[in-house]
Amino acid sequence: MRLGRRGVTLIELLVVFMILGMIVAFAAPKIDVTKYQVESAMQGTGMQLLALERQSIAKQHDIIVMFDTAKQALRVHEDRNNNATVEAGERVRSIPLGDKIVFGKGSAAALAQIGAGPISFTKTVQGYKALVFHRDGSASEPAGFYLISKRGKNFSSYAKDARAITLDRATGRASWSRYNGTTWVRAF
Numbered sequence: 001m002r003l004g005r006r007g008v009t010l011i012e013l014l015v016v017f018m019i020l021g022m023i024v025a026f027a028a029p030k031i032d033v034t035k036y037q038v039e040s041a042m043q044g045t046g047m048q049l050l051a052l053e054r055q056s057i058a059k060q061h062d063i064i065v066m067f068d069t070a071k072q073a074l075r076v077h078e079d080r081n082n083n084a085t086v087e088a089g090e091r092v093r094s095i096p097l098g099d100k101i102v103f104g105k106g107s108a109a110a111l112a113q114i115g116a117g118p119i120s121f122t123k124t125v126q127g128y129k130a131l132v133f134h135r136d137g138s139a140s141e142p143a144g145f146y147l148i149s150k151r152g153k154n155f156s157s158y159a160k161d162a163r164a165i166t167l168d169r170a171t172g173r174a175s176w177s178r179y180n181g182t183t184w185v186r187a188f
Contacts, residue, residue: 041098042163046176053172056133066128105146106153108162108179119145142169
C-alpha cells in the first residue's frame with residue numbers, strides 16, 4: 001500500500017490535453033483576428049504620428065508624412081532644410097500599415113473632419129497626399145484619414161472594422177476613433 005502518490009499518470013495527462021484540445025477547437029474559430037489587426041494598425045499608426053510630431057520638435061525641421069495608397073504605407077521624409085524636396089542626406093523611409101489593412105472607410109459613415117474620401121489632406125508632395133509636422137509641432141492642416149481591413153472595404157457587413165485618425169492643426173496631436181456600426185466613437 002502506497003501512502004502518498006506523487007505526479008500524474010500518462011493517462012491523466014492525455015485526458016487533460018484532450019479536454020484542452022476540445023476547448024481550443026470550439027473557441028478558436030470565434031476569435032476575430034482581423035479585428036485585432038485593425039486595432040493594432042490604428043494604434044500603431046497613431047503612435048507613429050505622435051512620435052513623428054515629437055521628432056519634428058526635437059530635430060527642429062519639418063517631417064513630411066506622405067500617404068502611399070498604392071503600397072498601403074506611410075512615407076516619411078525628414079526635410080532638414082524645410083523645402084519639401086528630397087535631397088542628398090535627407091532620410092526617407094516607408095512604414096507599412098500592416099497585413100490586410102488599407103486606407104479607406106468601406107461602408108462606414110463619414111466622419112465630419114475627414115469627409116468621404118480615404119485621406120482628407122489637401123497638400124501634395126511628390127504626387128502623394130501629405131501631412132507636414134512643422135518644427136513647432138503643429139500640423140500643416142486639420143485633417144485625417146481612414147484605415148480599414150480589406151474585408152471591411154469589400155463587404156459592408158464588416159463596416160465595424162473602420163478606424164479614423166484625425167490631427168489637430170495647432171498642436172499636431174493625433175486622435176483616433178472606431179466605427180461601432182452606427183456612429184464614430186473616440187478611442188484616444
